[in-house]
Structure formats: structure tokens, C-alpha cells
Amino acid sequence: MEALVLQNVSKALENQQILHNISFKVELGEIVALLGPSGCGKSTTLAVIAGLLDADQGEIFWKGQSLRGIPPHQRNFGLMFQDLALFPHLNVFENIAFGLRMRKLSSAQIQQRVQEMLVLVNLQGFERRDVANLSGGEMQRVALARALAPQPQLLMLDEPLASLDRTLRDRLALELRHILRQMNQTAIYVTHDQEEAFTVADRIILMKEGKIEQTGTPHEIYQKPVSPFVAQFLGMKNLVEAEILYENGQSWLSLPWGKISHPSQKAGKGLALIRPTGAVVDGKEGLQLKGKLVQKVFRGDHCLLEVQCGAELLSFSIPCSMSIPPENETLTLTIRPESILFFAR
Amino acid sequence: MRNLLLARKWGSAFVWALPVLFLALFYFYPLGSIVVFALQRLAQDGGESLRDLNWAYLGRVFGFTVYQATLSTILTVIAGLPAAYLFARYEFRGKALLRSLSTIPFVLPTLVVAASFNALFGPRGWANLAALNLLGFREAPFTLTNSLTAILIAHVFYNLTIVLRLVGDVWSRLDPRLAQAARCLGATPWQAFWKVTLPLLLPAIFSAALLVFIFDFTSFGVILILGGPRYATLEVEIYYQMIALFNLPAAVLLSLIQLGCTLGLTVIYHRLSEIVTRPLPLASQKRVLARLSRPSQKIFAFLIIAFLFVFQILPLLALVGRSFVYAGWERGERGLSIPTLSFTAYQEIFINRRASLFYIPPIRAIGISVAYGLITVFLGLLLGLAAAWFLSRQHDSPALERLRRSLEPLILLPLGTSSVTLGLGFLLAFGKAPFDLRSSPLLIPLAHTLVAFPFIVRSLLPALRSIRPRYHQAAAVLGANQWEIARRVDLPIIGRAVLVAGVFAFGISMGEFGATALLTRPEYPTLPIAIYRFLGQPGELNYGQSMALSVLLMSITAAGMILIERFRSGEVGEF
Numbered sequence: 001m002e003a004l005v006l007q008n009v010s011k012a013l014e015n016q017q018i019l020h021n022i023s024f025k026v027e028l029g030e031i032v033a034l035l036g037p038s039g040c041g042k043s044t045t046l047a048v049i050a051g052l053l054d055a056d057q058g059e060i061f062w063k064g065q066s067l068r069g070i071p072p073h074q075r076n077f078g079l080m081f082q083d084l085a086l087f088p089h090l091n092v093f094e095n096i097a098f099g100l101r102m103r104k105l106s107s108a109q110i111q112q113r114v115q116e117m118l119v120l121v122n123l124q125g126f127e128r129r130d131v132a133n134l135s136g137g138e139m140q141r142v143a144l145a146r147a148l149a150p151q152p153q154l155l156m157l158d159e160p161l162a163s164l165d166r167t168l169r170d171r172l173a174l175e176l177r178h179i180l181r182q183m184n185q186t187a188i189y190v191t192h193d194q195e196e197a198f199t200v201a202d203r204i205i206l207m208k209e210g211k212i213e214q215t216g217t218p219h220e221i222y223q224k225p226v227s228p229f230v231a232q233f234l235g236m237k238n239l240v241e242a243e244i245l246y247e248n249g250q251s252w253l254s255l256p257w258g259k260i261s262h263p264s265q266k267a268g269k270g271l272a273l274i275r276p277t278g279a280v281v282d283g284k285e286g287l288q289l290k291g292k293l294v295q296k297v298f299r300g301d302h303c304l305l306e307v308q309c310g311a312e313l314l315s316f317s318i319p320c321s322m323s324i325p326p327e328n329e330t331l332t333l334t335i336r337p338e339s340i341l342f343f344a345r
Numbered sequence: 346m347r348n349l350l351l352a353r354k355w356g357s358a359f360v361w362a363l364p365v366l367f368l369a370l371f372y373f374y375p376l377g378s379i380v381v382f383a384l385q386r387l388a389q390d391g392g393e394s395l396r397d398l399n400w401a402y403l404g405r406v407f408g409f410t411v412y413q414a415t416l417s418t419i420l421t422v423i424a425g426l427p428a429a430y431l432f433a434r435y436e437f438r439g440k441a442l443l444r445s446l447s448t449i450p451f452v453l454p455t456l457v458v459a460a461s462f463n464a465l466f467g468p469r470g471w472a473n474l475a476a477l478n479l480l481g482f483r484e485a486p487f488t489l490t491n492s493l494t495a496i497l498i499a500h501v502f503y504n505l506t507i508v509l510r511l512v513g514d515v516w517s518r519l520d521p522r523l524a525q526a527a528r529c530l531g532a533t534p535w536q537a538f539w540k541v542t543l544p545l546l547l548p549a550i551f552s553a554a555l556l557v558f559i560f561d562f563t564s565f566g567v568i569l570i571l572g573g574p575r576y577a578t579l580e581v582e583i584y585y586q587m588i589a590l591f592n593l594p595a596a597v598l599l600s601l602i603q604l605g606c607t608l609g610l611t612v613i614y615h616r617l618s619e620i621v622t623r624p625l626p627l628a629s630q631k632r633v634l635a636r637l638s639r640p641s642q643k644i645f646a647f648l649i650i651a652f653l654f655v656f657q658i659l660p661l662l663a664l665v666g667r668s669f670v671y672a673g674w675e676r677g678e679r680g681l682s683i684p685t686l687s688f689t690a691y692q693e694i695f696i697n698r699r700a701s702l703f704y705i706p707p708i709r710a711i712g713i714s715v716a717y718g719l720i721t722v723f724l725g726l727l728l729g730l731a732a733a734w735f736l737s738r739q740h741d742s743p744a745l746e747r748l749r750r751s752l753e754p755l756i757l758l759p760l761g762t763s764s765v766t767l768g769l770g771f772l773l774a775f776g777k778a779p780f781d782l783r784s785s786p787l788l789i790p791l792a793h794t795l796v797a798f799p800f801i802v803r804s805l806l807p808a809l810r811s812i813r814p815r816y817h818q819a820a821a822v823l824g825a826n827q828w829e830i831a832r833r834v835d836l837p838i839i840g841r842a843v844l845v846a847g848v849f850a851f852g853i854s855m856g857e858f859g860a861t862a863l864l865t866r867p868e869y870p871t872l873p874i875a876i877y878r879f880l881g882q883p884g885e886l887n888y889g890q891s892m893a894l895s896v897l898l899m900s901i902t903a904a905g906m907i908l909i910e911r912f913r914s915g916e917v918g919e920f
Contacts, residue, residue: 014636052525072528073536085526089544098540099530150531 002063003028003186004049004154009058011044018044020210021058026154026188031180033189033201037233041210042190043082046156049188050079062153073102078152082159084143086131092118092142093127099150117145120179136164140172148183155180155187161196173199194234198222206230228343231273238314242272242342253342256310260287260337270344278339279316281323287335289314296327307331361748364732364756370780371795372759375770376604382773383597394594403582407602410578413493413568414561417500421557422550424501424652425508431649432509433516435642436634443650444509447657449903451506454856455566456873457895460880461660462499462571464667469888471663474670491573499567502656504557511553516546517634555614559607563763565859566873570880579603580763580859587769587863600766607762615754661899668892671885690889707894710875714855714898717871720790721797721854722847728794729801729846732756736802737809760799764859767792771864789864789871793854800853801846808842848905855902872898 004026011019018041026032034042047053049060051072060067067075078099087095096117100110118124121141126134131142140160147155160176161169177200180187189200197204198218206214206221214226225231228239243254244264253262255272279289291309303320306313316333318324325331386394432444450458466472476482519542527537565580572578577585579599586596637643671687693707736753740746759767771792775782782788812835820830858873865874872894879891 050525050529052528071533072525073531073533076531077529079526079529081522081526083520083522085520085522087523087526087541087545089541098527098532102527102531102536146526146530 001028002026003030004188005061006045006049007059007061009045009048009055009060011041011048011053011056013044013053018210019048019055022210022212023058024205024212024215026186028186029184031177031185031187031189031200031202033191033197033204034207035191035194035197035204035233036207036213038192040207042192042207043158045207046079046158046188046190049154050077050156051075052079076150076153078147078150078155080143080147080155080157080160082162084139084160086139086143086146088132090131091127092123092129092131092134095131095142096146096149098146103150113149114145117149120148120182121145137168137172140164144176144179148179148185153186155185156190157187158190159192160189162191162193169193169196170199176200206233208233225273225341226343228271228273231341231343236273236276238274238276238312238316239271240274240312240314241269243267243269244342244344253340255287255340256312257289258287260340262337262340262342264342266344268344270342273341273343274314274335275339275341276315276317278336279318279333280336281318281321281334282332283334283336285334286337287340289333289335291331291333293325293327293329293331296324305331307333360731361735361745361752364728364735365748365752367728367794367798368755368758371771371791372762372767374780375767375774376762378774379597379600379766379770383594386594394592395598398592398595403599406577406579406582409576410562410580413496413500413576413578414558414564417497417504417561418554418558420497421501421504421561422508422554424656425505425553426512426550427645428505428649428653429509429513429516431646433513433519434521434635435637435646437637437646443653445903445907446661447509447653448506449661449899450502450657451504453503453899453902454858454873454876455503455564456570456858456876456880457664457856457899458499458503458660459567459570460876460891460895461664462495462502463880464892465660465663466495469885471667491571491575493572493576495571496564496568496576498656499571500561500564502660503567504560505657507557507560508550508553511556512546512549515549516542519545552614555610559610559614559760562610563603563607565763565765580765583763583765583769584859584862587765593769596769600763600769603763604766608758611757611760612754615757664892664899665896668889668896671889689886690893693886693890693893707875707879707890710870710872710894711897713869714872715901717790717793718851718854720787721793722850724790724794725797725801725850726843726847729798729805729850730843732798733802733805733809737806737812756802757799759795764792764796764857765863767795768860768863771860786869789861789869790854792860792864793857794850796857796860797850797853800849804846804849805839805842808839812838844908848908852902852905855898 002025006022006024009019009022010017022041022045024032034045036042044053048055049067051067051070062075087098090098093114096114097110100113105113114127115124118126121144123138123141123145126138126142131139134142143160147157157176161172164172173196179185180200189197191197191200201218203215203217204221205212208229214221214230216224221230222234225234225236232239240256244262244267245252245254245259246267251262251264251267252259253264253272289307289309291307291314293305294308294313295304295306297304298320299317301319302317303324305316305318305324307316428447432440453461462470464470523541523545524537527541528534532540562578563580564578565584568576568578568581569584572581580603583596583599583603586592586599637646668690669686669688671689732752736749736756738749740749771788774780775785775788782791816834816838817830820834825833855871856873857871858877861871861874862877865871870878876891876894876898879887879894
């Protein structure tokens, strides 16, 4: 069932167009990640949904009803901020209880609900703690508990893990997904980190400069990025000039190092993406690529290779083996045809 | 190496000894002299000078002092909060100018403030001129002077900027996401304000209110000129007892009572400002500031700006306007004189009309005031930098650390001490050996330095505290020696704060009235003294000259204030 619908939402701030005709849907119980580089309009989208900003144009619906004119406190949406915005004058208990007090719950109900939340985020016994004296991870959990306590119809999380270090972030992202799933919570998760988005979300909406670039499950987006931008944003850097040619009734992809068969409807120039995992050393099937091994970095289960092929510097991640030569020596790689994507211009 | 260490040790001794000596000699010694003198007097007359006092009357004076200060403070806070909100949260055209203008009253001499209101509502003010000439009244209808209302309005006018600054600064840096988080958790805008914003602002509001209270409690010029004889505060009573009745033991007793009260309040203020500086979740100004977009916001902004205009700027404009008008009242044409535009008042300033040898042309008062001001800036910065430097550092020796802790509240003391009391102390302490400074031109600048001292130190401290030891370490590792560090790291960081402190010192010296009124010698009047003399003499010409001199005084301080605002942007001081 469709819960949230955005229809052609536009927003300008200080004479600068931040959102251009954004439209998307969120299903009930779905976790959607808004992914994109900073400044792409993710946080503004959240602020508009929360009602903290008014959209200049477009409509937002919740379960078929327009949200126009409904102030933030009547929407029953939760928003967890990047810097958490924990109230410094209230302790852990009172922070979590804040939304419940606004809903005029009895003190017994509040007591009970706060306890449930503390158990959920694994912070039992922290009730009387001052929020200023918590660790980064603990603050994160308090903020989550505070946002979840009033049982929001929709929970929005704005870069909730951005201020934490990598290890803690990976762990908390998993934990977050677990908790949101457990509550069957409809949620929008804003982040600029694709790994975090892949971990937490059912579906990803990738944004660029105030527009939606691609929508899909993590797997779909990773397998079929629709543009060089998406590919690059997901960390795939091997982009080279290429062209689709028709010869002998067959379509070919012409690369700086030769051509391979490539099914395509239309001839023309564009960019080719070579997946970093798409190469093997001395393979048989596919495009043969010869270059100088500039750098070899050992990464445990795989090796990171930087290869100078003509004018292009390409990077590959392949299983470490004896067949990889030392640095500064020549290396021949074989690229599987299915690891090459073409983006027409 | 040994020499270097020794030099450092002496250098640091100089840094703490200088302000300590200054406070001891020019604050505690004069105050002590007052007490000693009063006790001697009492011993001589067997307590007679205190027995004859009308205690019931003095009780009423004390009661009124507390009453008007409380009322003024409440009104100032109520009037200041919406304006603080507007400045803290919204960006609009003319904001910087409006802020500069609304700061001018605070650095204006009390006397000019009083004169401004006099120009608006006084017996010869605009309101009455208009009523007499345009509306055909036979008697001046507005008698706002000599009323409690006038005192309250003047106090609000005078201290509004304290609320605007202290609360506004904290408010403008308070992360708006806290209130937004509350809104998303179901709080209405009012609930978000009451439950989140207000509790976080409360320490700043209390701190501002206490400061306002201290200023209102020791208010002198405003009460003396606007209140008239019916309304005496402790400060005014001290002045009367001393100058009119020459009952020094009574003046001393009242001074001590007042000092005790302000001392207690100063200690509370100090404690509270420690709480205020507790780290709050702060955001950059850019993220906090919004534009006025909704109609309700625009109406709100308009009302606030209109209020600020009427209460902060109109009296100043009235003063300027009144100085250019000659109403020719002294010819006895009561109520029928036609006010005309004229520069007479300004021309008169330069003329020695009485051709008297002892007469001092008012223009000389300007020169004297500027000279005193410059000396105050020099002394104040020298002492203030030393004190602020000492206070901003952690010290290795426990004795120095103890001294640092006790010095910080001590530096605020002059802020809470009545300037009339200070003047009296100076008279008693430096009127005889071993420190006979009666004929020294430094006597008044020293008193001014003492009054300005807390402001100077408070302006410098945040900047000096922002210099982290790491900066020095980084500079030293990069190859800078001590002098290069001071020149290339420290000075650029505190440069603006030094300028702000300097202009504050200058402004305070230009406007100081209470202590100067006691210490001044007839042949060396300062601007405020000259204004007061003219105000006290009959006739339109004298009134006009007092207005003209007030305008000059205001222009000088306003120029300084606008200078501060230019250099201040992005920087947060305490005042």
C-alpha cells in the first residue's frame, strides 16, 4: 500500500532552486534511502515532508490525503537529525518522553513506553543520565528512541550515523535496520554513503542536483547504474570514451584498446564503464587489455590494482594470486563482456 | 636559558601584579578610605550625624530603589526578548544598522539619555512644543519628566541592548534543530518555545536581567534629571548627602549598603555567566538565519522595528532635532513663541559670552573629554590586556591558580559599585598624602579606567581564551619564535577584541558622569559636566547648548559604536 507520495515537488531557498519536480512513493513498512552527494537536496526533501519547509510547488500525500497546510506537530512524522538535536536541558528519560508528553499521555503510559524504547535500543538503566555525558553511539540510540517513542507513521532519518567512525557506523547501520524491521516502521533514510544505504534500505532513491537520478533496489542500482554519475557515485571509477559501431550487421563497442561484440539498438558515442571486479589475469574469453601495473595494494581477500592502459589509469579489484606480476611490470588482463556497460551520450 | 626563564617569570609576575596593584590602589584603597573616614567622623561627633538621619525616609529611598530597578528590569526583559528573537533568527535589510543604532543608547552617557527624553517629553521638549504651538494648549500638557514613568522608559531605553546582546547572542547560536525536533515530536510552536527554547535561554536571560538590574539599581543621571526631587534612589541620596548636606558618614553608610547589594548581585552574575558559557548545541549563523517570508513574520518584524524606532531612535532624533531649534522662551512670551530653525546653540558653544576669566568655553570641554578618553583607553588596555591575559591562562603554580580564580569575580566589582561612591573614595583617598593626586590630570582618567575595566576585560577574555595552546605549539614547530608567535598568531586573533575594548573604554570615559561630578574641577569640565551645568541654568540658550553638546557627545560615541559593529561581525564578546 502506498503510504507517502511526492508529486512534482519543487523548492527554492535563497533564490537557488534546491528541488526540481521531485516525485516518488514510499510503501507502507518500506525503508527507502535517499542517497546522493551533499548538497543534492536530500535534507531539504525531508524538511518539506516533515513540514518544516513549505514546498513551492507540488503536492505531498500521506495515505491519499494531501499534507498541505498541516503543521509539523500534527503530521505524526518522526525526524532524527544528523546532529541528533538531543535536548541538553533534559536527561535521557525526558528526551525520550518528550513526544509522549506532547501527546498528553498519562505518566504511567509514558513510563511504560520509555522503558520499552530503552529496551529496544539497549539502553536500560540510562534513564537519569545527562545526555551531554553519553558516547556518540549512545546519543544515537537515545535520538532513535526519542523519534520512535510516539510511534510515528513515518520516520525520517537525516544522516543519523554521519558523525560516527566507520566501525561503529557499520554496526549501528545493521542494528538500525534490525530495529526498523522489527517495528515494521515506514522510514526514509538520508545518507551520502552508499554502503550505509545498501545496508539499511529496501529501496534506494539516488539524487543529483535536486533531481532523482535513479530508483531501485540496492542490487538493481549496483548492477545497472543508469548514468556515469551513478556509477561514479557508487565507487566505480573506470570510465572511458567509447562508441557503438555497426559492422557486418552486428553492433560493436569500440574501446581505446579494441572492440568487442555489444548488443545495442543505436550507434553513437558515449562512455563505457568497466567494473572493477570484471577482470581476470591472463583469461581467455573477452577483451584483452595490456598495461603497466602502477600500484598493487594487498587487501586481504583481494588485491587492488592500478593499471596504466594507454592514456587511461584503470583500477581493478581481483583475487590475489601468484600470477600478478610485481609493480612497474607489464600485465595482461581479460575483461568479461558482461562487465562492460555503455552509457550513450 | 636561565635568563630567559627569569625573564618569563618576571613577565608573568608583571601580568598579574599590574591589575592586582591597580585594583588594590584605585578600588580597595579608596573604598577603605571611605570606611575609615566615616568611622573617624562618627567617633568625633559621637554618632550624631547618623542619629539625625530620617531613617524612615531612607527606608523609603531604599524601597524605591529596589522597586524601580525591579520594575525597570522586568520591562526591559519583556521589551527585549521579541527584539532579540528577531535579530537572532531573521535576516533583513538594514539589520546591521538597526543593531548599531539600538546599541548607541547603552554607551551614551546617562546624561544624554536623560537629555534625549527631556528633548522629547520635557517641559521644553518636542511633545510640549507641538502641543503649545500646534494644538493651542496654554500650559505644557506633558509632565512625563519628574515621574516614575519617565524613569522606567529611560531605563528600558538605556538597557534594552543588554538583553538584545546577551540573550540575542545565545539565541542566534542556538541550534534551530532543537525546536524543529520538538515540532516533529508533536509540539506546537508555543510548546517548542516553552519546553525547549526558553529553558535553554534562561541562564542568558537571568544573566542579562541581573546586569540590567545592577545598572538600574545604581542609576544616577536618569533619576537626577528625569526623576526630579520626588524620586531619590540610593545613588542620588548618596550624592545629596555628600554634596548638599555634607553628611559624609551618612553618605558612606548608604554607599556601603549599596555596595553590599551590588556585590551580592555581582557574585550571582558571575556564577550565572559561568553557567551561560556552558556549552550549548550551537549552529552556524548562516544555518540559523531565515528570511522574513510569511506575512505574519513580516508583521512581527515591522512591529518590533517600529518599537525599536520609537523607543531607541526617536529620542535620539528628538535630541538632534531639538538642538537645531530655537524656541525663544526667555522673552516671557509663554506659549506663544514660534520655534525656528537655528544654529545658535552650536555657535554659542564657541563663544565666551560672559567674557569672564574663569569661564570655560564649552568647546574646551570637548577637548578635555577626548584627552581623558584617550588616557583611559591607554590605561584601560594596558591593565585590561594584562588582566585578561592572566585570567585566560592555566597556571602551574597553585598560588597563581588560586589568585586567578579569585581575581575573576573581583574584576567585575567596579561594575557593581556606584560611580558616586567611587568618586567619593577617590576624593578621600587621593586628597591627601601619601597619594595626593588632587591636581593630577590623571585622577579622572584613573576613575574612568576603573569604571571601564570590567567591560575591557570582558571584551578581551573570549578572544584570548580562543587562543589555544596548540596554536602556539603549531607555530613554534613551524619555526616561529616568541615574538613572531605574538605578532603573527596572537595579535591577529585578538586584534578586533582589542579594538572593541578600546572603543568601549573611550565611550565609557566620554560619558562617565557620577564619579566625574565629584572629582571634576571647575576649570576642567568634561562634556557631561558641561551639559549638566547648562541643563541646570535657566533660559532657552542654555537649554539649546546642552542639547547641542549632547548631540556632539552622542555623535562621538555613535561613531565609535558603528566602528565596533563593523569589526565585530562574527565575533562574540560579552557586552
